[in-house]
Amino acid sequence: MHELGRNLNFLAISMGSDNSKSRMSDLDAIIIGAGACGLMCAVQAAYLGKKVVILEGNDKPGAKILISGGGRCNYTNMYSTHQNFISDNEHFSKSAFSQWTVDDTISFFETYGIEGQEKTLGQLFPTTNNAKDIVRVFTQICNDFGQEIICSSMVDAVEKNDDGFTVKFKLNGRQELLTAPKVVIATGGLPIPKMGATDFAFKVAKQFGMKITKTAPALVPLTIGGEDREWYEKLSGTSIFSRVSNDRISFEENILFTHWGLSGPAILQISSYWKHGEEFEIDLYPDGNILDLIEEERQTNGKKMLATFLDKLFSRKFVEALEEFLPLSTNLASLTKNDLQDIENLIHHFYVKPAGDKGYEKAEVMRGGIDTNELSSKTLEAKKVSGLFFGGECVDVTGWLGGYNFQWAWASGYVIAQNI
Known part of the structure; x- marks a missing residue:
């Protein structure tokens, strides 16, 4: 099995230092949320030579990945199509799924030593039955390419300016700032608030005049x-x-x-x-x-x-x-x-x-979210705000039980990475 054992030291840096400023001055994008979508986006951006930073509120990345499937992580479904998803626009996800397929997901993880085993109805789990191996793939790639994951960082605001965006967040009790030409919102939906779920994505969307479809607990x-x-x-x-x-x-x-x-x-x-x-x-x-x-x-x-x-x-x-x-x-x-x-x-x-x-305490996912009419289906960029992207569960694309929602997260993360 491919060796992924080196530990990644997640940053707890003082952004106010000159060294930190210079290190962050060449960012292509800031990704908010180190879940499935955010992590895939960072990795795919790295392959393209793009520099990103992920801001994550939890003390470690991939928190929901780690608990999915009882800690075993059903990371895709072999029979996934756009028809396995609920959305006010049932065709919206077609573009993303054509750009990043189930075969792409399988090949990606196999490249890093994760072999899949099919369970019920096309559900694919790692043969190790350990969700930690899935997260380790992403953290190792981020480490190898220098993509930084800043955990325990609580984002307060996303502001648009002439040069792009300024993201304000708290880290170790201090107010910090990051600027970049692009921002990716991959903070997930409302389920499992004890894992850090918030309505942050919706607040940002409303801030920029974007519509949100009615939300409700799903797979509950x-x-x-x-x-x-x-x-x-x-x-x-x-x-x-x-x-x-x-x-x-x-x-x-x-x-x-x-x-x-x-x-x-x-x-x-x-x-x-x-x-x-x-x-x-x-x-x-x-x-x-x-x-x-x-x-x-x-x-x-x-x-x-x-x-x-x-x-x-x-x-x-x-x-x-x-x-x-x-x-x-x-x-x-x-x-x-x-x-x-x-x-x-x-x-x-x-x-x-x-x-x-x-309710959301026991729901696996959320139905509804960012109105798909507000986003380009080809790039997942907000139509009203150049450089602002939304992916993963916060968008009005909700999959069936059995690995479908991970496939959407991987696909949307990939698509956004191509366009930041």
Whole structure:
């Protein structure tokens, strides 16, 4: 494996010194945010001979990368296309994805010793199952090319001037300044505020008169309220492979009952397409028709109780919970037409109307963001502000669960690097 072990000493410099001023005077751009987009932008800029500095509020780069996928980092999806993304302009991401493809992502990481292994539905993880290896690739390249990452730097303002931009930030309790002809906003979205998420990108956008589309938590667990909640609590920890659908889309993956409601991959996926007050449908047995199975079993063993029959398809815990709705102690031969209708409705048409979601604290990403009409799809530069770029999660491009959002981050970082 390619050796990436040398440590990068992230800067905690006094920008007021003459040495620091001279070192920063030749910047091509200032990147705000050392997440996936910002790091890729810095690296790709380095390949082009461009000098950048990254300002990062956390005490280390790649904070969300490090916790993604349970610390394993699902860094792309082999089947990613623009159709796997939600945006008010569904075509906006096409240009970025044509400039930086999934194959480009795979080749990039392979060059630095990161081999991928495919998991469910095209999800690609490093064979080491360690997100630290992904971050180490970027920090090592930045170190090798002299791209500086200033951690624990809290940016206060971005100001436009005749020569470009002045960025004001605090470092070690002191107010510091950096100037450059270009600025890249790659500060992410609102999810996981404990990891440093803020609305900084939106403040900058509004400062320059740019529009923001409505934002909401996405890829987020959903809550159940009222009398139904107790039933869900009883099933906490139960996972069932299901098809979850609304009138716009459907997903086939596991759902997970929790003490507050529903989670699991299929629920996280549908949450990005769900709005308060809506309901959606769950098919708890998408691989067949429950009535056909019952009829088949009736032919050979009509005396079998419904509960015993269902035990073959679902966990005992789930079957026992169905006693509220179905005649579990009735044998298959004695099931009435109404009984069969109830069984079909519950198994194939289980309707859920969530009370809400778990919010940005538990959301993996954000839906909405910087209005794509405000940006060039080819360069991601703000149309109203020359030299100002936005990339990654803060833009109104939201991917499905399974590595898609990282692919957008890498692609947008690459595109911006070509144009700063």
